[in-house]
Amino acid sequence: MNLKDLSNILGLSQTTVSRALNGYPEVSEATRLKVQEVARAHNYSPNARAKRLATGRSMTIGHILPVSKKHEMVNPVFADFIAGAGEVYSENGYDLLLSVVDDENEAESYRSLAMRGAVDGIVVHGPKVDDARIALLQDLDMPFVVHGRSSHVKSDYSWVDVNNRRAFERATGFLMDLGHNRIAMLNGLADMDFAVRRTIGYEAALKAGNIVPDPELMCFGEMTENYGFEVCRKLLELPDPPTAMVVSSIIPAIGVRRALGGAGLKIGRDMSVVSHDDDLSYFRNTGDFPAFTAVRSSVREAGRRVASALINMITGREEGPHQEMLEVELTVGQSTGPAPAMRRAMQQR
Template structure:
């Protein structure tokens, strides 16, 4: 069915039907709802190109991924984020444009995107300390929302983030309350904002309890299973090994658990683990009872929130530079217990 046929069924002009479907304010709520229900009943889908011409917009959102981080393309965290964002794009009639670029050409990619006008805005992934992309995007005037934040940036920008510092402070306090004092930190790359904030939360909790920070039981690297495994084996082989680990990723935590198994140590009894859980679709944290005690925050939900915020900014529906800080939930699982004597 096309627009003309739908308009004929409703007894309305094509212009009125188009404006109702695209949310124009001059169309009454009663008419808008009538058109929406008819469109659903007759399985009508607006023509993307026609909608773009009518609104003067590309009706697309961009995601730029540097080649050096091409692992993001198969990273389940990125995949869940895109799945969440995609739900919003479909509902709002937007398409997604994914651009993979060489590391030293990322700035050029954003400038080309702006000049071509093939997207209405972009999502910024993996913000770093003083991330230069924020100043660039403000300079060229391309609407954007950051998934995360950039420590040290004095720019105005929109972002959606989880309270990583508070989450890891709570996780550390939980282990300290169980009597653990030697707590290792297996973190992500610490030029990344989330990892900076998670380390800060860990250190804050330890310092408040009067426990000296020991960098010999702290690690920072790309968050993979093998990294978690090797880091745990190395830390546990040293004198005065820790009785607990705080880990920045469920994937790394699986590696830590494998290291404990290799060493004949029982998780939750000999060594405790608290991890961060992005509530990944393909990697659930157990069934009724969580396997890992975890600070939980859905990256899929974050994808929905980021994309919705960006589209609303593009539409002028909300104030400039909105922000949203999500709190992680601490879920107690089978991976933690009192510190061993």
């Protein structure tokens, strides 16, 4: 059942039928109803391929999921982000094209998507401090929104980011208020933009309390559970180990807890941990007294924001670059407690 068949059945021209179904005003209400009814009865759906060619729009947004060739690592945040973005796409009649590509030939993948006309816009995931994709997409004249930012890129572009600097400043400050002064940082890969911003926040908090950041306590790596485990083990072996740490994601924080358990230590008592929490659906760190003290933001919501910003750009509903900052909230959970010295002082009373 295509448009031709349908219009033959109705005894109308394809023009009229098409207009009736697409809500154009130059069709009488009577025929519109008739058309809709008959279309439904024969359950007609316009062919997407033909529609896309005719309109020149693909009604599709591209997401590129880079998979690190070395570690075969997939960003665990991705699924929840996509879930948020996907909601918005559905509501607006867009499809989501997902391109899985090893991180080495990512650029080629963007170029292909654009030149083939396969998508109307692109979402950029996981920006590096100096990310070449932004210039590339500007060059290709492809609408795009970055989830995050790229510090070294000076041009204007659209982004939705969480306030990473403030998040880690608050997390670190919170630990200092508890009396900690040896605070480690377990961050993501050093070339990721979020990692850089979080480092800045961490250092700012320390400096505000007159603590000189100790490079030995600042760690960067791919945020797996095992990374948290290994780093924590090494930190515990230091002559002057930290009493607290800020961690870039709940996943390595779980590794940290495992390492502590293995050493007979208890999280929250022997080691305070504040985690950044992307609010993953399978790991809800909630409740009255959640497992982890955390600075939380919803990736899912970020997905929604990015998607609607992009659609607004494509449809021309929004002019100029869309730049949006999301704030985190600090939730106190079971993974933090007073520093040892402070605890002793409290016990003496």
